[in-house]
Amino acid sequence: MFFPTSHPWADGETLGEHLQQRGVDRREFLTFCGEIGAILGLSSLLTPKIAKALTQVQRPSVIWLQLQECTGCVESVLRTSEPTIGDLVLDLVSLDYQHTLMAAAGDAAEGALHDAIEKNRGSYVLLVTGSIPMNEGGIYTMIAGRTVKSILEEVAADAAAVIAVGACAHWGSVQAARPNPTGAVGVSSIVKDKPVVNIAGCPPIGDTVTATVVHFLTFGRVPALDYDGRPTFAYGKRIHDQCPRRAHFDAGQYTQVFDDEAARKGWCLYQVGCKGPACFSPCPIFQWNTRTSWPIGAGHPCIGCTERHFWDTMTPFYKRLPAVAGFGVERTADTIGAALAVGAAAGVATHAVATSIHRARHRKLPVAGQGQAPPAEPGPGAAPPSGKEE
Amino acid sequence: MARQKVVVDPITRIEGHLRIEVQAEDGRIADAWASSTQFRGIEIILQGRDPRDCWAFTQRICGVCTTVHALASCRAVEDALDITIPPNAQLIRNLVHSMQTVQDHVIHFYHLHALDWVDVVSALSADPAGTAAIAKAISPWPNNSETHFREVQDRVQAFVASGQLGIFTNGYWGHPAYKLPPEVNLLAVAHYLEALDWQRDVIRLHAVFGGKNPHPNFLVGGMASAINVEGTATINAERITDLYGMIRRARRFVEQVYWPDLVAIAGFYKEWGAIGGGVPNYMAVGEWPEGGTYRDVDSLYFPRGIILDNDLSTIHPYDQQKVEEYITSSWYEYEGGDEVGLHPWEGETVPNYTGPEPPWTFLQDHDKYTWMKSPRYEGLPMQVGPLPRMLVAYVSGHEDVQALVNEALGKLEVGPEALLSTLGRTAARGIETVLLAARQEKWMDDLVARIRGGDVSTFSQEKWDPSTWPSSAQGYGYLDAARGALGHWVQIENGAVSRYQCVVPSTWNCSPRDAQGQNGPYEAALMDNHPLAIPEQPLEILRTIHSFDPCMACGVHVLDANGDPITEVKVR
Numbered sequence: 001m002f003f004p005t006s007h008p009w010a011d012g013e014t015l016g017e018h019l020q021q022r023g024v025d026r027r028e029f030l031t032f033c034g035e036i037g038a039i040l041g042l043s044s045l046l047t048p049k050i051a052k053a054l055t056q057v058q059r060p061s062v063i064w065l066q067l068q069e070c071t072g073c074v075e076s077v078l079r080t081s082e083p084t085i086g087d088l089v090l091d092l093v094s095l096d097y098q099h100t101l102m103a104a105a106g107d108a109a110e111g112a113l114h115d116a117i118e119k120n121r122g123s124y125v126l127l128v129t130g131s132i133p134m135n136e137g138g139i140y141t142m143i144a145g146r147t148v149k150s151i152l153e154e155v156a157a158d159a160a161a162v163i164a165v166g167a168c169a170h171w172g173s174v175q176a177a178r179p180n181p182t183g184a185v186g187v188s189s190i191v192k193d194k195p196v197v198n199i200a201g202c203p204p205i206g207d208t209v210t211a212t213v214v215h216f217l218t219f220g221r222v223p224a225l226d227y228d229g230r231p232t233f234a235y236g237k238r239i240h241d242q243c244p245r246r247a248h249f250d251a252g253q254y255t256q257v258f259d260d261e262a263a264r265k266g267w268c269l270y271q272v273g274c275k276g277p278a279c280f281s282p283c284p285i286f287q288w289n290t291r292t293s294w295p296i297g298a299g300h301p302c303i304g305c306t307e308r309h310f311w312d313t314m315t316p317f318y319k320r321l322p323a324v325a326g327f328g329v330e331r332t333a334d335t336i337g338a339a340l341a342v343g344a345a346a347g348v349a350t351h352a353v354a355t356s357i358h359r360a361r362h363r364k365l366p367v368a369g370q371g372q373a374p375p376a377e378p379g380p381g382a383a384p385p386s387g388k389e390e
Numbered sequence: 391m392a393r394q395k396v397v398v399d400p401i402t403r404i405e406g407h408l409r410i411e412v413q414a415e416d417g418r419i420a421d422a423w424a425s426s427t428q429f430r431g432i433e434i435i436l437q438g439r440d441p442r443d444c445w446a447f448t449q450r451i452c453g454v455c456t457t458v459h460a461l462a463s464c465r466a467v468e469d470a471l472d473i474t475i476p477p478n479a480q481l482i483r484n485l486v487h488s489m490q491t492v493q494d495h496v497i498h499f500y501h502l503h504a505l506d507w508v509d510v511v512s513a514l515s516a517d518p519a520g521t522a523a524i525a526k527a528i529s530p531w532p533n534n535s536e537t538h539f540r541e542v543q544d545r546v547q548a549f550v551a552s553g554q555l556g557i558f559t560n561g562y563w564g565h566p567a568y569k570l571p572p573e574v575n576l577l578a579v580a581h582y583l584e585a586l587d588w589q590r591d592v593i594r595l596h597a598v599f600g601g602k603n604p605h606p607n608f609l610v611g612g613m614a615s616a617i618n619v620e621g622t623a624t625i626n627a628e629r630i631t632d633l634y635g636m637i638r639r640a641r642r643f644v645e646q647v648y649w650p651d652l653v654a655i656a657g658f659y660k661e662w663g664a665i666g667g668g669v670p671n672y673m674a675v676g677e678w679p680e681g682g683t684y685r686d687v688d689s690l691y692f693p694r695g696i697i698l699d700n701d702l703s704t705i706h707p708y709d710q711q712k713v714e715e716y717i718t719s720s721w722y723e724y725e726g727g728d729e730v731g732l733h734p735w736e737g738e739t740v741p742n743y744t745g746p747e748p749p750w751t752f753l754q755d756h757d758k759y760t761w762m763k764s765p766r767y768e769g770l771p772m773q774v775g776p777l778p779r780m781l782v783a784y785v786s787g788h789e790d791v792q793a794l795v796n797e798a799l800g801k802l803e804v805g806p807e808a809l810l811s812t813l814g815r816t817a818a819r820g821i822e823t824v825l826l827a828a829r830q831e832k833w834m835d836d837l838v839a840r841i842r843g844g845d846v847s848t849f850s851q852e853k854w855d856p857s858t859w860p861s862s863a864q865g866y867g868y869l870d871a872a873r874g875a876l877g878h879w880v881q882i883e884n885g886a887v888s889r890y891q892c893v894v895p896s897t898w899n900c901s902p903r904d905a906q907g908q909n910g911p912y913e914a915a916l917m918d919n920h921p922l923a924i925p926e927q928p929l930e931i932l933r934t935i936h937s938f939d940p941c942m943a944c945g946v947h948v949l950d951a952n953g954d955p956i957t958e959v960k961v962r
């Protein structure tokens with residue numbers, strides 16, 4: 001998937017010409033664009049626009065920095081979607097620096113990074129996984145004798161777009177959980193002079209990452225974002241409102257303890273701690289691993305991993321959320337509808353995603369008494385961490 | 391002859407941040423330093439948490455070895471709370487963990503390790519018909535046709551011609567240490583691409599049982615994926631059919647692609663059977679409980695034990711009480727001084743960074759040079775991972791392992807001593823993968839047989855409610871993970887974690903010098919008959935380091951002895 005096509009990219013050749021060289025006909029290409037559009041939550045009316053954009057761009061340089069992290073987000077991107085489509089998506093870019101896969105090491109690797117920056121100043125896309133440890137001058141993560149903070153600052157300076165992939169790059173994730181020993185923060189705490197797209201999740205679904213890159217290439221700008229920098233095409237709706245088990249919630253049909261009769265009937269997991277009512281995520285729609293399943297689909301409650309500080313605000317994971325007003329399809333629709341009025345979509349995709357429900361700008365707003373209310377009793381980690389976040 | 395300082399940082403194609411420094415002399419490596427340059431402190435974060443949440447936190451120690459920390463954590467908490475999981479859950483965990491191991495080993499071979507042995511550029515001059523002839527002689531894999539190899543070669547040709555080399559930029563192509571004929575290079579490149587598709591498919595097993603990969607969901611007391619063959623959102627006939635498909639495709643690829651490729655490539659690099667041995671001690675805690683729990687040594691498919699001083703005639707019993715950790719060369723300090731070793735239960739971790747202020751150039755001039763501690767067993771460094779597991783099984787008389795090891799040694803025309811090397815570590819990983827890929831079918835059959843017999847239980851409910859727990863409890867969980875012996879220790883007070891400790895494979899392998907000056911396995915291997923032809927192109931270093939399959943995020947952990955958060959960090 002990170003590999004070449006069977007025909008060289010000539011200087012100045014567009015993707016459209018290139019695909020023609022490869023023997024991809026117009027109909028196949030439009031099908032591909034339609035699928036990408038579906039992932040992005042765009043109307044099929046926009047398919048020709050995506051196609052037009054993709055046929056005009058050339059392979060941009062992508063630099064992928066891996067900072068304080070576990071590499072799970074890289075693995076997630078390796079699992080992306082269908083093979084042939086995956087090939088095409090990743091064929092859109094030239095992945096010039098990526099530790100997990102690149103052949104070179106040491107000085108040769110760092111040379112590749114600096115060459116990519118020099119040749120593509122102002123036009124490369126920067127993907128970042130991992131957080132930035134700020135305590136003690138940054139000595140908790142160093143590469144080639146430098147702190148990752150200084151590396152991020154240098155590489156971000158000339159990037160056309162900065163995409164923070166995963167919870168660590170988003171806000172620090174597990175190492176930023178209380179008491180945040182290394183002072184881990186997300187990319188947006190360091191990069192202040194340009195918008196940072198946050199692909200939330202621990203890890204995020206790989207397809208969300210590739211779709212965001214395609215969005216950038218298609219529309220020449222990052223996708224519409226919610227209050228926390230997350231693309232609305234993926235994070236615009238609560239899991240609870242897209243959940244195939246929602247009817248059981250409304251009907252009061254709950255799993256009371258794992259593996260009970262209700263669990264074996266596939267009933268709602270709210271009582272065993274599901275954070276779906278407080279979590280904005282594409283999991284129920286995109287699903288995981290080429291749409292094989294997703295956490296709730298496999299019987300485990302959502303742990304809320306696309307939300308900032310979830311290691312502290314969503315734990316204990318098996319304690320049920322307080323005061324989620326239930327049994328109210330109508331009420332939910334009303335309140336969400338009110339919240340929608342507050343939401344703001346920006347950019348070229350606005351009209352296309354207008355049917356998506358946008359989250360209110362205020363953290364606790366989406367649905368009064370539902371949404372983001374913190375656990376009733378302050379558990380071990382109920383308070384937000386006292387680390388040096390922002 | 392003056393020694394030359396050589397630095398390789400970052401070591402790429404691994405998990406995490408690893409730095410290797412060596413001193414080279416006359417084309418050999420005279421001295422070596424392995425340094426981990428990332429620290430996160432996850433064990434501190436666990437204090438005060440609900441023990442049932444720990445699997446999720448510890449799973450995030452590593453996304454490449456996803457599942458293994460979650461499983462070790464569940465075992466530790468279940469041990470502390472005296473929970474016995476249902477047999478179905480044990481089988482499901484075996485399947486999840488084994489598919490992780492199988493997939494991880496194949497990815498390691500093709501995507502992390504192969505480019506140390508395979509020259510991608512050389513594949514351009516291959517005759518695809520020759521590649522097909524070689525491939526057909528060693529495997530019935532249906533894609534091994536001239537047409538397919540020609541197509542791959544065209545793609546590589548196009549890629550190189552484009553001038554945009556992406557992840558292949560600045561590779562050491564043309565290095566004299568590359569020995570494969572162009573036709574074999576093309577074979578490996580073709581399978582590099584096929585393996586990318588394969589890994590994405592077979593790991594879907596995690597999504598079926600755990601909802602996603604990476605980081606599938608586990609559950610203290612069993613697994614959350616309920617079984618109901620008549621249900622719609624449960625393990626049912628459709629899911630079982632899908633699982634069998636993945637398990638069979640996993641096995642087929644391992645037997646018809648990975649293993650034949652490994653043996654074929656190894657045949658061109660036999661001299662690496664005498665390079666990079668290093669530490670002569672091997673430790674396996676055993677894995678794959680069948681019919682019992684992991685505590686029941688007799689129920690384990692791969693046995694537990696220790697081999698000392700390269701003596702392949704004796705297996706010593708493993709005793710966790712004999713583990714100690716040193717920080718003589720690590721950026722920590724002990725209250726009793728930097729020369730003592732402490733058992734994990736008495737362990738102290740006070741970070742004390744004494745390295746140079748960044749940016750810096752060398753670490754080897756400093757007594758302390760890494761965030762990795764030095765675990766020792768009875769004072770000795772130990773190798774952990776597939777090679778120790780296969781050696782312990784081989785010496786223990788494990789029939790499946792002996793048969794496959796002997797087959798490999800016979801094909802390569804080398805003796806068992808060749809296993810104690812860089813090449814041996816890579817070969818042992820393949821042997822283990824073949825055995826596990828086949829064993830998965832048995833575990834799946836066993837699971838289906840139990841369901842057919844009416845047992846659909848996947849979870850033990852009795853100890854789920856914290857009100858059933860004792861006010862004070864402690865336990866530990868062992869696991870032989872893809873990269874080696876892993877242990878989690880947990881103490882629980884009044885329903886919350888009071889202390890948590892992990893001792894991790896890459897800590898054993900990447901450990902620095904201890905108080906006695908003994909090098910850890912990475913360092914010792916680099917100093918054992920080890921070439922380095924062109925210091926500016928450290929290909930040989932990558933071969934030996936990658937043979938361990940490093941995972942740095944796993945290796946560095948921290949816990950204060952009193953369960954207190956770290957409050958003071960000194961920076962000189």
